[in-house]
Amino acid sequence: MLFHPISIILLLLTFMVQEFIPGLEIAQYATLFLPAVFFFCASVAAPFSMMLVLAFITGFLWDARHLQGVTESMAGVEDWFGTGEDSELGAGRHSLPFGLSIVLFGMLGSLMQGIRPLFKRGRLELPVLMVGVATFLWLLTQFFIITFLRGALHFPSGLWSKMITDTLLAMLASPLIFLLLYSLARVSSYEIKYDGLRYRFDGR
Amino acid sequence: MKKFNILALLVFVAGLVGVFTFDTAITRQIQSRVLSLLSPFIHSSAAMQNAAESLTEPQVNAAEVMRERDELRVQVERGRIVQQKYNQIIEENAKLRQIVGFQQAAPFKMTAAKVIRRRSSAFWNSLIIDKGSLDGIGTDSPVITSVGLVGKTSILAPRMTEVILLTDEMCRVSAKVEGTLEQGILAGERAALEVRPELHLRFLSRNANINAGASIYSSGEGGIFPPDLLLGRVKRFENREISGEAIVEPAVDFSSLDHVFVIEMQAVVPAPEPPATTKP
Numbered sequence: 502m503l504f505h506p507i508s509i510i511l512l513l514l515t516f517m518v519q520e521f522i523p524g525l526e527i528a529q530y531a532t533l534f535l536p537a538v539f540f541f542c543a544s545v546a547a548p549f550s551m552m553l554v555l556a557f558i559t560g561f562l563w564d565a566r567h568l569q570g571v572t573e574s575m576a577g578v579e580d581w582f583g584t585g586e587d588s589e590l591g592a593g594r595h596s597l598p599f600g601l602s603i604v605l606f607g608m609l610g611s612l613m614q615g616i617r618p619l620f621k622r623g624r625l626e627l628p629v630l631m632v633g634v635a636t637f638l639w640l641l642t643q644f645f646i647i648t649f650l651r652g653a654l655h656f657p658s659g660l661w662s663k664m665i666t667d668t669l670l671a672m673l674a675s676p677l678i679f680l681l682l683y684s685l686a687r688v689s690s691y692e693i694k695y696d697g698l699r700y701r702f703d704g705r
Numbered sequence: 706m707k708k709f710n711i712l713a714l715l716v717f718v719a720g721l722v723g724v725f726t727f728d729t730a731i732t733r734q735i736q737s738r739v740l741s742l743l744s745p746f747i748h749s750s751a752a753m754q755n756a757a758e759s760l761t762e763p764q765v766n767a768a769e770v771m772r773e774r775d776e777l778r779v780q781v782e783r784g785r786i787v788q789q790k791y792n793q794i795i796e797e798n799a800k801l802r803q804i805v806g807f808q809q810a811a812p813f814k815m816t817a818a819k820v821i822r823r824r825s826s827a828f829w830n831s832l833i834i835d836k837g838s839l840d841g842i843g844t845d846s847p848v849i850t851s852v853g854l855v856g857k858t859s860i861l862a863p864r865m866t867e868v869i870l871l872t873d874e875m876c877r878v879s880a881k882v883e884g885t886l887e888q889g890i891l892a893g894e895r896a897a898l899e900v901r902p903e904l905h906l907r908f909l910s911r912n913a914n915i916n917a918g919a920s921i922y923s924s925g926e927g928g929i930f931p932p933d934l935l936l937g938r939v940k941r942f943e944n945r946e947i948s949g950e951a952i953v954e955p956a957v958d959f960s961s962l963d964h965v966f967v968i969e970m971q972a973v974v975p976a977p978e979p980p981a982t983t984k985p
Contacts, residue, residue, distance in 0.1 A: 520746040520822075521753065534827070550713035557720055565739035569829050569875055570844070570859030570867065596875065599732045600724035607717060640827060647828065647895065651874065655895055667827075 504691035505551050508543050511681075512555060515539045516562055529659040531666035536563060537606070537639060538671045541632045542678040544610035545620045546686065546693055552610045560603030569596050597646060605642055609635045620679070621693040629675045636671040640664045733844070733860070741862035747833060748865075751821035813931065815966045816840055818848075818866070823962075830873040830893065830902075831859065834965060839863045845929050847968045853935035853956035854878065854923060855965050866967070870959055871936065872902045879927035880906055880936055882951070883920040887913050891921060891936055891953060902955075904937055909949035915942045921953050931968065 515536040524530030540559040544552040613631055620628050641664065648654055686693065727735070818834035836842055838861045848855040848868050856870040869876045872893035880891040889908040906921060919939045925932025937953040944950075 517743065517746045520743055521750040523754070524823075549707075549710045553713050553717040557717060561724065562739065565735050566743060567827065567829075568736070569831070569869065569873075570733065570736060598725065599727055599735075600721060603721055603724060607721075643827060651895065653895075657894060 502691075503689035504686055505547065505554075507685055507689065508547060508551070508555065508682075509558065511685075512536065512539055512543065512558060513562075516566065525666060528666035529663035531663045531670065533670040533674055534636065534667065535674070537636060538632060538674050539678055540606055541609065541613055541635045541671075542628070542675055542682060544613040545617055545628050545631075545679075546682045549611075549614060552614060553607060556606040556610045557603055560600070560606045563602045563606075564597075564599050568599060568602075597643065597650070601643075601646065605639055609639055617693060623683075625676055625679055628679060629672055632675040633668045633672040637664060637668040640667060736860045737838075737862055740860050740865060740867065741837075744862050744865045747822055748835075814841070814969045816842060816969065818842075818965055818967055820962045820965060821865075823960075828895075829875070830870040830959075831856075832868050832870065832959075832962065834866050834868055834967070835864065836967065837862045837864045837866050841969060842866050842967050843969060846970075847930045847934065848965050849934060849968060850957055850962065850965055852958075853937070854930065855957055855959070855962065857929060858967060868965070871955060871957070872904065872959060877927070878930050878936060879924045880921050881924040882906070882909075882913075882915055882939070883922060885913065885915060885919075887915060888924050888926070889948075889951070890927075903940065904953040904955055906939075906951040906953050907945075907948065909942075909951060911944050911947075911949050913942065913949045915939055915949075915951055917941055921951070931970070 519535045522533050522535060524532040536559055540555055543555055547555060613628075613635060616628050616631055644660065644664075685691070816836055818836040818840075820832050821835050822833035834848070842858060842861065844858055844861055846858045848857060854871055856868045856873070856876050858866050859869045860867040870893070871878065871891075874893050874895045877890050877892040879888065881888045887909050889906045891904055891906045893904055894902055909915070917939055921936045921939065923930040923932055923934040923936060935956045937955045940952045940954050942949060942951050
């Protein structure tokens with residue numbers, strides 16, 4: 502049962518490696534979100550309960566490192582423009598809530614669980630595609646929630662190119678992570694079993 | 706679904722509820738701890754990036770470096786003289802204010818910092834500087850360059866601080882238009898990921914007479930940013946449904962920031978009461 506603790510250690514390592522990954526200036530600083538990609542890959546290999554543990558750790562650390570700092574309201578500052586907030590500090594009220602990424606990773610991890618039998622058979626086409634889908638959904642959902650909290654549905658021109666490049670980078674990196682997980686499973690004699698809903702696809 | 710999975714799901718939901726109940730102070734503490742834990746890696750990545758950039762840079766000419774050093778020495782000397790004159794004027798100003806009983810403006814301290822990382826998040830415009838809480842930096846402190854306002858400090862680590870840039874939607878500044886009585890709130894665009902995005906000065910009067918090229922300064926009314934910091938210049942003015950809006954080009958080029966200054970406002974010490982004059 503070494504597979505699970507090593508997966509957690511590898512997940513923690515990805516947060517450290519993330520700090521070394523630069524952004525692509527030509528694509529609005531799109532980058533490879535390694536912890537998220539590792540989680541999506543690992544959630545295919547891990548059982549449901551372990552996926553939840555990984556989702557919690559990934560979401561918690563992601564928000565702790567990458568969520569914008571929360572601002573406290575300042576007493577005694579006049580509301581000059583009648584916006585209902587103190588003008589400079591009030592901006593922080595509409596940030597994403599801490600813990601939201603845990604929910605998103607939990608839901609997307611559950612989605613990834615559905616392709617475990619394919620991963621077990623060594624088929625990587627659909628898992629790689631699903632990592633791309635999950636990455637895109639993760640980014641898009643975050644943006645929709647920001648929009649919902651702050652109002653005014655607005656999609657800047659560079660947003661799509663950034664999200665698509667992020668997704669493509671995730672799909673490029675995922676086969677390597679899948680191969681790493683295969684090797685880890687082999688070394689630790691871990692057998693990937695499907696214990697979710699009944700699987701009806703013959704997989705050939 | 707297995708019983709064990711249901712139990713795991715319940716524990717997950719309970720943990721999630723626990724996280725959602727964190728207040729601002731706890732959230733900040735967690736973010737600060739994680740940033741300080743990862744700070745050695747951020748420093749290492751910055752060092753690697755610098756090393757890579759220095760490899761691609763052309764060879765430095767020793768004579769040119771010497772010439773630049775001499776020029777800088779002259780500039781430092783000039784700066785020292787200006788600083789002395791400035792201190793004298795400040796002192797004189799304080800005395801005059803005391804005489805006329807005018808409230809003393811809050812003095813401030815500036816901390817020089819080096820930019821070590823630009824952008825690391827999905828949608829936020831931020832950068833990381835190499836000074837933190839141990840250097841006396843606090844949260845929500847203005848960050849400036851010699852050109853103008855850069856943004857404000859956000860998450861603090863002992864030797865590192867994340868700065869939210871002026872181009873981010875979350876960094877809002879009470880601003881005034883030079884040469885007019887117009888005041889508004891300046892903010893960046895949501896997910897403005899371009900190198901030099903536009904800023905929006907909202908809540909201006911409709912049909913306000915604002916010309917392109919007019920400078921925008923902080924008004925000092927919002928509680929964070931001191932007055933008269935240059936923010937940008939007006940590109941155009943647009944009338945919206947309720948109010949007017951100026952599209953502003955930021956004064957600072959955020960893509961080429963190397964060094965910044967963090968302003969820490971200091972508490973005003975009330976001037977001692979003058980001795981009461983006794984009638985003869």
